[in-house]
Each structure stands twice: as C-alpha cells, then as structure tokens.
Amino acid sequence: MSDLDQFRQTVHAWLEENCPPSQRRPITRDEQVWAGKNKTFPSNDAKLWFERMRDKGWTVPEWPVELGGGGLDERQAKILKEEMKRLGCRTPLFDLGIWMLGPAVLEYGTEEQRQQHIPKIARGEVRWCQGYSEPGAGSDLASLQTRAEDKGDHFLVNGAKIWTTNADKADWIFCLVRTDPSAKKQEGISFLLINMDDPGVSTTPIELISGESEFCQTFFDNVKVPKSNLIGELNKGWSVAKSLLKHERKLMAEIGGDTPGPSFGPVQAALEYVGLDSSGKLADRGLREQLVSHEMAFRAIGLTHFRSFEERMNGVADNNVPLIMKYVGTEESKRKEEVLMAILGHRALGWNDTEFNDDELLTNRGWLFSKALSIAGGTSEVQMNIIAKRVLGLPE
Amino acid sequence: MxxxxxxxxxxxxxxxxxxxxxxxxxxxxxxxxxxxxxxxxxxxxxxxxxxxxxxxxxxxxxxxxxxxxxxxxxxxxxxxxxxxxxxxxxSTVVLGSTIIIEGGSEEQKxxxxxxxxxxTLSLALALEEKPHHQPSDFATTAVADGDDYIINGEKLFVLDGHSADYLIVATRLQTGTGLFIVDANTDGIERRRHHLIDSRNAATVRFNHVRVKASSLIGNAEQGQDILNTAMDYGRICLAAEMLGAASECFERTVAYLKERDQFGVKIGSFQALQHRAAKMFIELELSKSVVLDALSAIDEKRADLPQLASLAKARLNDVFELITNEAVQMHGGIGVTDELDIGFFLKRSRVATQILGNSHFHRDRYASLCGY
Incomplete structure (x- = not known):
C-alpha cells in the first residue's frame, strides 16, 4: 500500500471516530461556525467538531504545524477533503482569514506578523473581512481613494469601503489604501490590517435583491493604525492584493461562493416538478435541453478542475487554466440557478410565504444571490480582459 | 483516471x-x-x-x-x-478494428x-441509411439462406467506402442487429463515390441480393448492437479528438491574425469586441481538452461511463468546432471567405465531422437519457 493510501485510511478512521453524526448532514447557513472573538456555536456537536479539527490543525490543513496548521502537502490535503466529502463531514470553521488573508500573510508577512495573525486564524479566534472596493472603485479597483497618511509612528486612515462582506460581525479588516497619492494608480497602494474596534471605524449593512444583507459599507474617520499592520512593502500592496484575489477567484470558482440554495439539484428537481413522459424523457423537451446543456457544461468544468490539479501534481502545470475558472465557474452557477427557476415554474416565486416549502423559497434566494457571483471578485468582463491580454497576448 | x-x-x-x-x-x-x-x-x-x-x-x-x-x-x-x-x-482502425476486436471470432481476428x-487492409463501416445519424433499427436486411445470408439495402455516407478492401455492414436480422464483414468486391455490391465539402470522401453502397457466408457474421444477433455501440463510442471520442486539434489550430491561426492585421491605425486584436470573443473560444477549448482526455482514458480503463463521455465529447466538440470556424472566418474578414486561405478547409471539415456519428442534438438527447431524464 502506498503512503498516500495509508494516509487515506488513517484520515478516514480518524474522521469516523471524531466527527459526530450530526455534523455529517448537509449544513444550512444557520449551522455554520464562523470565526471570531465572540464566536457562537449552533450546537454542542458543532463545538466539539470544531475543537477536534482545530486541535488537529485541520481547520487549515496545509499551513505549518508550528503556526496552528495541519502541515499537510497538497495531495494529502486533497485526500482529507475527499474523505470529508465522502463521509459528509461539515466544514468545521468559516472565515475569510482562512481562505484569503492567511495565505497572503504566509507569503508576504514578516515573522512577527505571521506569529501575531496566523495562529489566531487557525484557531478561529478572529473573524476577518475584506476592504477592497469603494463606492467609486469597483471593476476599476486601482482608482481607490481611501487615504492612509504617514504620521510618523502611525498611519491616519480616511475613506469608505463597500461590499465589505460581514463587516458588521468581523473583528479585523484587511484593506487596500492609498499611501502615495502622487503615484500612478497601482503604484501608490498599500495593504493594511485594521482592527474594527479602533476609534473611527463604523459599518452599516446593505440590503440586496435576495433579501440578504451580508454585504456592508465601512467608513474610516481619522483612524490611527500602527505601522506594524502594513503587509508587504509600502506602495507595493497591489501585488499582495493580486495574490489574494487569486485565492478569492479560486474559491468562488470552486464553490460558486457561499450560495444559499435548496437541498435538491437540478436533475432531482426536474424529476419532481416536471416529470417523465411515457418515453422516459422529461415531459418538457425545451427544459430538458436546457437542463442537459447545463449538466454537460458542469461536468466539463469539473473535469477541467481535475485536469488542472493533475497537471500541477505532475509538474506540467498550465498556468492559464486557473485564469478561466472564475469566469466559467460563476457563469455556470448562474445558469444552474436559471435552470432551477425554470424547472420549478411558479413554485419558485414565493417570498416569505408559508404556502411554499423551504426548498422552493430557497430557490429564488439562490437565484438572486447568484447574480453577485459574476460581479464580486472581478466581474466576468474583467476576467475576459485578463484572458485576452494575459493569456492570448492580444494588444492593449 | x-x-x-x-x-x-x-x-x-x-x-x-x-x-x-x-x-x-x-x-x-x-x-x-x-x-x-x-x-x-x-x-x-x-x-x-x-x-x-x-x-x-x-x-x-x-x-x-x-x-x-x-x-x-x-x-x-x-x-x-x-x-x-x-x-x-x-475507418479502418478506430471503427473497423474495434468491431473485430470486440466481437470477432478467433479466425476473424x-x-x-x-x-x-x-x-495492407482497409475497412469501412456501412452504417447510415438516412440524412441523419441513426445507430440502430436498420432497414438493410440480412436473411438466412441455408449456410449463407442474403443482404439487401442501401447504405449512405460510408466513410472511405469506395476504396475500402472490406466493408462491415450493419443489418437487421430476424431478431437483433447483424454485423457482417464482406469483401467489397463481392457480387451485388455497387459503390458510388461522392465528393464532399471537406475534400475527403464518402460513398453510397448498394447491396443487391449479396450472398455472404455465415462465417462473415461478427458475433451474433444478440451481441451485434452492443459491439456496434462500443465501436461507435470509440469513433465519437476519436473524432472529438480530431475536432479538438482542428479547432485549436483554427483558433491559434485566428489569434495570430488578430495580432498582425492593422485597421484604423491599430491592430484589430486591440478591439474589445474581438478580445472577449477570442477569450470565450479559448475557454471552450480548455474545457474541451479535459473532456476529450477523460473520454480517451475511459476507453483505456473500460469505464462504465464511456457512453456518457462519448456523447459529452462529441456534442461539445461539434459545438465548439462550429463556433470557432465561424468566428475564424468572420475575424479574418474578406480574406476569410477566399479559397486561398486555409480557414475555409477547417470550416468545411467542421460540418462534415458534426454529421459523423451524431450531431449535438443526438448526443444531448442520448446523454440525458443515459442520466435517467
């Protein structure tokens, strides 16, 4: 038996023993455990499962052991993911620190910064949010105007950030700020960490078409930030941000964002809401064509994720493949939601109405939520620009 | 995998x-x-x-x-x-040899x-009878007559049919499908070669009371359709591989042209209206690569999802090859519709390849049925 097979067996046995049965059922939004100094647990089992995974370092399986991680390599981490999926184990901890900031601090942070932030993220003690976009800087992110003035021993920050996901619940925010207003666009930007408890920081939620309001606006009014909170070099924040955006895009491509949705997939829904005719085909041929087109594209995307992984493992990585995944993943997620809406017909249209069951109500919420997927983290149009210029080398 | x-x-x-x-x-x-x-x-x-x-x-x-x-x-x-x-x-290796390997007797092999x-031997599969792909329920009959069979019917769009040494003909037996391997020069076989838009060839093959020995039946009536299905799936996957290569080449030539052609004082590749369409084609090709590779590995590993993968690959490459050849002509502008430029050859091949062993509607319908809806 190979080392990896051995590892798979060990992981499987550990999960079997340590993951409570209640934590192996599909997770709802209310049951997610989010990091934070005021963390709450939906149940005792959720707490137990989180603590066991934390102590094992498997909240962040690929991070160094000495910083609270699991010390696994990419193949081992994939095995852990696969085995968790096979047993239906829930993700024990949710946090932007895990998905985005942590990898950037590991790559660009000083030893002190790693020691200060990484173990807390691994243990779920701090909840992070992101401050990139501004009311006047969306797709054109580099035109951002939030200022951080050098005041000798600290930066003085003034400005506003928008689409700061869950900022009203976060302890810290990682921000892009302008530190040199005279420099050209990307060149005067720095990457700064700010404590949300600092005087002058305030946050208000934004209500969306889906009825959710997890996005916020965050304001900075003469906020004093220690210089040790600068990640990477002064005025070189753009490269940190780009590395981080890569993580965000990968995440969004893989899970289609943190999308709320019904418990059924499109095929299952079609069998229930449309049904088969005597020839064994979906009774509505137009819907059948829509559904199968989506299913086939979805499979092609899954295979491409797998190919990209295999190429990396075999040292023949095609670095262009990850660049297309944000676009295809989010566009196909949107299509899936449109197909689901079509399949459920008017049963998908209820809003806070007890005549409709939970899955029906969640269908239109998921559909509305999905509209943000191809906007957040770089719009589809920006992704196409990147492919055209960076991959195909087409001229400016 | x-x-x-x-x-x-x-x-x-x-x-x-x-x-x-x-x-x-x-x-x-x-x-x-x-x-x-x-x-x-x-x-x-x-x-x-x-x-x-x-x-x-x-x-x-x-x-x-x-x-x-x-x-x-x-x-x-x-x-x-x-x-x-x-x-x-x-025709000879992918379709022909697969049928013999899958269903042939020791002597036939x-x-x-x-x-x-x-x-030293070439084969052609005589399959189609209608303007569209139909993989079963043939009108061409093979009727037992003593130790022989008598074959009657007309086969269309037989790839390499005019030049093959032997034909494998798909027929309706009293029950089931019969695959016969027949010397192309047997009495009663008439072959008419056709010139197609892609400059390759196909033939109409007429079987007029053609007498063949029972030993030329590959497998038996019960197995015939399964053997044929396997060979057709191998064919669909290999054809998808060919179409991937052709589409990639056509795309690369087009991107090169976008970088070299000047209009309005700039390279036309600087226009966003063209850039996004080029990016879209690139994306479709990357997804296609993964599908074709997985389908090929499904053959080698004899995986149970082979029929699904064959339909996934063929449907996708039909569509992608069509998209790319159309865009290639349009993006080349006037020169794109001249015979002097090779792009036209790719455009024409695309439409022929699409009709071989099933268009996209056929394969989406099949994929959905295989998935239970």
Whole structure:
C-alpha cells in the first residue's frame, strides 16, 4: 500500500471516530461556525467538531504545524477533503482569514506578523473581512481613494469601503489604501490590517435583491493604525492584493461562493416538478435541453478542475487554466440557478410565504444571490480582459 | 483516471506533430482536392503513418499490435486534426478494428487484425441509411439462406467506402442487429463515390441480393448492437479528438491574425469586441481538452461511463468546432471567405465531422437519457 493510501485510511478512521453524526448532514447557513472573538456555536456537536479539527490543525490543513496548521502537502490535503466529502463531514470553521488573508500573510508577512495573525486564524479566534472596493472603485479597483497618511509612528486612515462582506460581525479588516497619492494608480497602494474596534471605524449593512444583507459599507474617520499592520512593502500592496484575489477567484470558482440554495439539484428537481413522459424523457423537451446543456457544461468544468490539479501534481502545470475558472465557474452557477427557476415554474416565486416549502423559497434566494457571483471578485468582463491580454497576448 | 499524458504519450504526440507538419500539412489535402484524387488519400503518406505504428497502436499484441492504448492514439489523432490529414486511420482502425476486436471470432481476428496492423487492409463501416445519424433499427436486411445470408439495402455516407478492401455492414436480422464483414468486391455490391465539402470522401453502397457466408457474421444477433455501440463510442471520442486539434489550430491561426492585421491605425486584436470573443473560444477549448482526455482514458480503463463521455465529447466538440470556424472566418474578414486561405478547409471539415456519428442534438438527447431524464 502506498503512503498516500495509508494516509487515506488513517484520515478516514480518524474522521469516523471524531466527527459526530450530526455534523455529517448537509449544513444550512444557520449551522455554520464562523470565526471570531465572540464566536457562537449552533450546537454542542458543532463545538466539539470544531475543537477536534482545530486541535488537529485541520481547520487549515496545509499551513505549518508550528503556526496552528495541519502541515499537510497538497495531495494529502486533497485526500482529507475527499474523505470529508465522502463521509459528509461539515466544514468545521468559516472565515475569510482562512481562505484569503492567511495565505497572503504566509507569503508576504514578516515573522512577527505571521506569529501575531496566523495562529489566531487557525484557531478561529478572529473573524476577518475584506476592504477592497469603494463606492467609486469597483471593476476599476486601482482608482481607490481611501487615504492612509504617514504620521510618523502611525498611519491616519480616511475613506469608505463597500461590499465589505460581514463587516458588521468581523473583528479585523484587511484593506487596500492609498499611501502615495502622487503615484500612478497601482503604484501608490498599500495593504493594511485594521482592527474594527479602533476609534473611527463604523459599518452599516446593505440590503440586496435576495433579501440578504451580508454585504456592508465601512467608513474610516481619522483612524490611527500602527505601522506594524502594513503587509508587504509600502506602495507595493497591489501585488499582495493580486495574490489574494487569486485565492478569492479560486474559491468562488470552486464553490460558486457561499450560495444559499435548496437541498435538491437540478436533475432531482426536474424529476419532481416536471416529470417523465411515457418515453422516459422529461415531459418538457425545451427544459430538458436546457437542463442537459447545463449538466454537460458542469461536468466539463469539473473535469477541467481535475485536469488542472493533475497537471500541477505532475509538474506540467498550465498556468492559464486557473485564469478561466472564475469566469466559467460563476457563469455556470448562474445558469444552474436559471435552470432551477425554470424547472420549478411558479413554485419558485414565493417570498416569505408559508404556502411554499423551504426548498422552493430557497430557490429564488439562490437565484438572486447568484447574480453577485459574476460581479464580486472581478466581474466576468474583467476576467475576459485578463484572458485576452494575459493569456492570448492580444494588444492593449 | 488521469487527465495528463505520460512521458511516452507526450513524446508520441510531439513526433506526430512534427511528422504531420512536415509531410501532411493542409496543403497536402488541398493537393488531393485540386487533383481530384481517385483514392481521397495519399497511399504513400498512409504507409508512413503505418510505419510510425499508428495503424497497430491500439491492436492487441497477439495480433501484431502495440497495445499502446487510446490516450496515445487520441493524441496522434488530435495532431492529425491540426493539419486536416486525410487517411484511412479512422475507418479502418478506430471503427473497423474495434468491431473485430470486440466481437470477432478467433479466425476473424487472426485473419484481419495483422493485416490492419501492417497497413495492407482497409475497412469501412456501412452504417447510415438516412440524412441523419441513426445507430440502430436498420432497414438493410440480412436473411438466412441455408449456410449463407442474403443482404439487401442501401447504405449512405460510408466513410472511405469506395476504396475500402472490406466493408462491415450493419443489418437487421430476424431478431437483433447483424454485423457482417464482406469483401467489397463481392457480387451485388455497387459503390458510388461522392465528393464532399471537406475534400475527403464518402460513398453510397448498394447491396443487391449479396450472398455472404455465415462465417462473415461478427458475433451474433444478440451481441451485434452492443459491439456496434462500443465501436461507435470509440469513433465519437476519436473524432472529438480530431475536432479538438482542428479547432485549436483554427483558433491559434485566428489569434495570430488578430495580432498582425492593422485597421484604423491599430491592430484589430486591440478591439474589445474581438478580445472577449477570442477569450470565450479559448475557454471552450480548455474545457474541451479535459473532456476529450477523460473520454480517451475511459476507453483505456473500460469505464462504465464511456457512453456518457462519448456523447459529452462529441456534442461539445461539434459545438465548439462550429463556433470557432465561424468566428475564424468572420475575424479574418474578406480574406476569410477566399479559397486561398486555409480557414475555409477547417470550416468545411467542421460540418462534415458534426454529421459523423451524431450531431449535438443526438448526443444531448442520448446523454440525458443515459442520466435517467
């Protein structure tokens, strides 16, 4: 038996023993455990499962052991993911620190910064949010105007950030700020960490078409930030941000964002809401064509994720493949939601109405939520620009 | 399952690319067309392909084959798509030899397979009877008569049908499907060659009371359809590989043109209206690569989801090849509709390849049915 097979067996046995049965059922939004100094647990089992995974370092399986991680390599981490999926184990901890900031601090942070932030993220003690976009800087992110003035021993920050996901619940925010207003666009930007408890920081939620309001606006009014909170070099924040955006895009491509949705997939829904005719085909041929087109594209995307992984493992990585995944993943997620809406017909249209069951109500919420997927983290149009210029080398 | 070529397969692909670019560029197909070549392919080129081991690559070692697998052959076929190389490889090896390997008797295998491996025997599958692909319920009949069978019917769109040494004809038996391997010069067989838009060839083959021995039946009436289905799936996947190569080549030529053509004082590739369409094509090709590789590996691993993968690959490549050839013509502008430019050859091949073994509607319908809806 190979080392990896051995590892798979060990992981499987550990999960079997340590993951409570209640934590192996599909997770709802209310049951997610989010990091934070005021963390709450939906149940005792959720707490137990989180603590066991934390102590094992498997909240962040690929991070160094000495910083609270699991010390696994990419193949081992994939095995852990696969085995968790096979047993239906829930993700024990949710946090932007895990998905985005942590990898950037590991790559660009000083030893002190790693020691200060990484173990807390691994243990779920701090909840992070992101401050990139501004009311006047969306797709054109580099035109951002939030200022951080050098005041000798600290930066003085003034400005506003928008689409700061869950900022009203976060302890810290990682921000892009302008530190040199005279420099050209990307060149005067720095990457700064700010404590949300600092005087002058305030946050208000934004209500969306889906009825959710997890996005916020965050304001900075003469906020004093220690210089040790600068990640990477002064005025070189753009490269940190780009590395981080890569993580965000990968995440969004893989899970289609943190999308709320019904418990059924499109095929299952079609069998229930449309049904088969005597020839064994979906009774509505137009819907059948829509559904199968989506299913086939979805499979092609899954295979491409797998190919990209295999190429990396075999040292023949095609670095262009990850660049297309944000676009295809989010566009196909949107299509899936449109197909689901079509399949459920008017049963998908209820809003806070007890005549409709939970899955029906969640269908239109998921559909509305999905509209943000191809906007957040770089719009589809920006992704196409990147492919055209960076991959195909087409001229400016 | 793996979606990465190993060292040997990569080497094979490089060798194929090199050989095809040198010996069989698109110009070779143009020459066959302009000279109204009798055969539709160049026997000298085919002999060189045989010497490179392409005819024997997927045949079992016991019959002089290399048993190298379809990941390898698929890589070669993909490269052959880049230069639109015309050869009997698809009809003889992918369709023909698969039927014999899957259903043939020991005698049939030892008679035909070594000759295929040596490149001395060509086969054609006589399948279609209507304007659209129909893989079963044939009107062509084979009726038992003593120790013989009598075949009657007409087969259309028989690829390489006019030049093949033997025909494998799909017929309706009293019950089930009968696949017969028949000498193409048997009394009662009439073959009419047709010239198609892609400058390759297909034939109408008429069977007028053709008497064949019972020993020419491959497998039996119960197995016939399964054997045929397997061969058709291999064919769909290999054709998808060819279409991937051709579409990639056509796309790369188009991107190169976008970088070189000046209008309004700038390169036309700087226009966002063209950039996003080019990006879209690139994305479709990347997804197609993954699908084709997985389908090829499904053949080698004899996976149960092979029929699904075959339909996934063929439907996708039909659509992508059509998209890319249309866009290639449009983006080349006026020169794109001239015969002088090779792009037209790709456009024409796309539409022929689409009709071989099922268009996209056929395969989406099949995929949905295989998935239970």
């Amino acid at each position: 793996t979606l990465v070529l190993n060292e040997e397969q990569r080497l094979l692909k490089d060798t194929a690319k090199d050989f095809l670019a040198r010996v069989m560029p698109v110009a070779a197909l143009r020459e066959l067309r302009d000279q109204k070549d009798e055969l539709g392919f160049n026997p000298n080129h085919w002999q060189q392909m045989v010497e490179l081991g392409w005819a024997s690559m997927v045949l079992p070692e016991a019959y002089d084959g290399l048993d190298f697998g379809y990941m390898g052959l698929g890589a070669v076929i993909e490269e052959s798509g880049r230069t639109l190389a015309a050869s009997p490889l698809f 030892s008679t035909f397979l070594p000759q295929i491996a040596a490149g």
